[in-house]
Amino acid sequence: MFRVLRSDWLTQGPTVPKFERRIAELLGSKEVVAVSNATSGLHLSCLALGVSSKDIVWSTAVSFVASANCARYCGAKVDFVDIDPATHNMCAKALQEKLESVKSVVDLPKVVVVVHMAGYPADLLEINQLSRRYGFKVLEDASHAFGSFYRGERVGNCRYSDLTVFSFHPVKSITTAEGGAICTNDPELANRLRSLRSHGINRSAGSSNTRGGDWYYQQEVLGFNYRMSDVHAAIGISQVNRIDKFVKRRKKIAEIYNEGLTSLPISLPVESPDRSSSWHLYIVRLNDRFSAEHHVQIFNKLRACNIGVALHYIPIFLHPFHLNEMARDSCPNSMNYYHSAISLPIFPSLAKFDQDTVIACMNDVIQD
Numbered sequence: 001m002f003r004v005l006r007s008d009w010l011t012q013g014p015t016v017p018k019f020e021r022r023i024a025e026l027l028g029s030k031e032v033v034a035v036s037n038a039t040s041g042l043h044l045s046c047l048a049l050g051v052s053s054k055d056i057v058w059s060t061a062v063s064f065v066a067s068a069n070c071a072r073y074c075g076a077k078v079d080f081v082d083i084d085p086a087t088h089n090m091c092a093k094a095l096q097e098k099l100e101s102v103k104s105v106v107d108l109p110k111v112v113v114v115v116h117m118a119g120y121p122a123d124l125l126e127i128n129q130l131s132r133r134y135g136f137k138v139l140e141d142a143s144h145a146f147g148s149f150y151r152g153e154r155v156g157n158c159r160y161s162d163l164t165v166f167s168f169h170p171v172k173s174i175t176t177a178e179g180g181a182i183c184t185n186d187p188e189l190a191n192r193l194r195s196l197r198s199h200g201i202n203r204s205a206g207s208s209n210t211r212g213g214d215w216y217y218q219q220e221v222l223g224f225n226y227r228m229s230d231v232h233a234a235i236g237i238s239q240v241n242r243i244d245k246f247v248k249r250r251k252k253i254a255e256i257y258n259e260g261l262t263s264l265p266i267s268l269p270v271e272s273p274d275r276s277s278s279w280h281l282y283i284v285r286l287n288d289r290f291s292a293e294h295h296v297q298i299f300n301k302l303r304a305c306n307i308g309v310a311l312h313y314i315p316i317f318l319h320p321f322h323l324n325e326m327a328r329d330s331c332p333n334s335m336n337y338y339h340s341a342i343s344l345p346i347f348p349s350l351a352k353f354d355q356d357t358v359i360a361c362m363n364d365v366i367q368d
């Protein structure tokens with residue numbers, strides 16, 4: 001870290017590729033492109049996959065708005081597939097039905113953005129099979145899922161997708177202060193991402209470098225300044241090595257919640273032997289007998305007790321910018337989620353004493 005601060009390379013220098021290689025080795029993807037944050041990573045991913053104003057991109061509404069904004073930056077339309085009520089991830093069956101209902105090829109999605117909610121991996125295998133049948137690209141928004149496993153392998157190896165984007169924002173499982181990374185096994189996509197990350201400028205410029213010399217550069221496409229700095233990458237390298245320790249700590253917190261909340265009329269996060277969560281979030285759902293009003297009351301009571309409960313997330317199609325009543329009506333599970341979900345505090349430094357207080361308040365406030 002201090003070596004980096006003393007070096008000539010405060011902006012993108014030799015530490016960024018080192019960080020990229022470290023992530024590639026850990027996750028098992030061929031290429032990694034570090035970026036300024038996950039939002040810019042999702043934007044570049046859509047551009048690299050060729051998303052334009054002629055296209056439509058599908059995602060789930062129970063996500064951070066960035067999962068949809070990436071398509072809107074490219075001028076594309078966005079539509080939403082309903083979630084699985086147990087996992088809060090895209091329901092592969094709902095995706096299949098929506099694909100089957102599409103009347104004309106032009107209305108098929110160019111890209112499907114698959115979010116691993118709370119770090120619990122989505123049904124990548126099934127979604128990958130559908131992508132082959134219908135010809136769409138799969139972009140994983142794995143902002144929550146650094147440290148998650150799917151079918152015995154780390155999320156980010158891109159076995160079932162074209163690109164996977166991670167966030168290294170301070171609330172996520174590892175951090176670089178601000179930062180993100182895109183994984184892929186396609187070297188051509190990686191080259192496109194690297195060019196777009198840095199203004200669309202090519203410094204080698206191949207055969208068109210008629211002027212010779214290493215001072216030569218040319219802009220080939222409209223790119224951005226979405227680079228990660230060496231300072232951020234140095235923080236990232238020390239964080240990557242600790243990921244499994246961080247996840248273990250979060251898992252322990254989740255187990256204590258599972259135990260302490262077991263008698264309440266709520267559903268707890270699901271688990272499955274073929275995948276494991278990074279436990280970015282711990283989300284419970286009030287069961288059917290609670291109304292939307294009850295949900296708000298319980299939420300406010302918990303916040304009045306100083307418990308940092310949150311709602312991840314308000315469905316994207318309800319936000320004024322994205323307002324889409326047709327999508328809302330076709331996603332009843334997403335709407336139910338909105339009226340029943342509560343995220344409880346979970347982070348590695350959460351003290352046992354504080355967690356006990358959360359559990360006591362939950363038991364107090366959600367009386368059967």
Ligand SMILES: *Cc1c(COP(=O)(O)O)cnc(C)c1O
Nearest residue numbers: 037038039064066143167168169
């Ligand atoms: C945090 C988050 C993002 C954006 O991450 P940044 O690195 O802050 O840009 C995108 N998608 C989801 C699902 C997130 O949780």
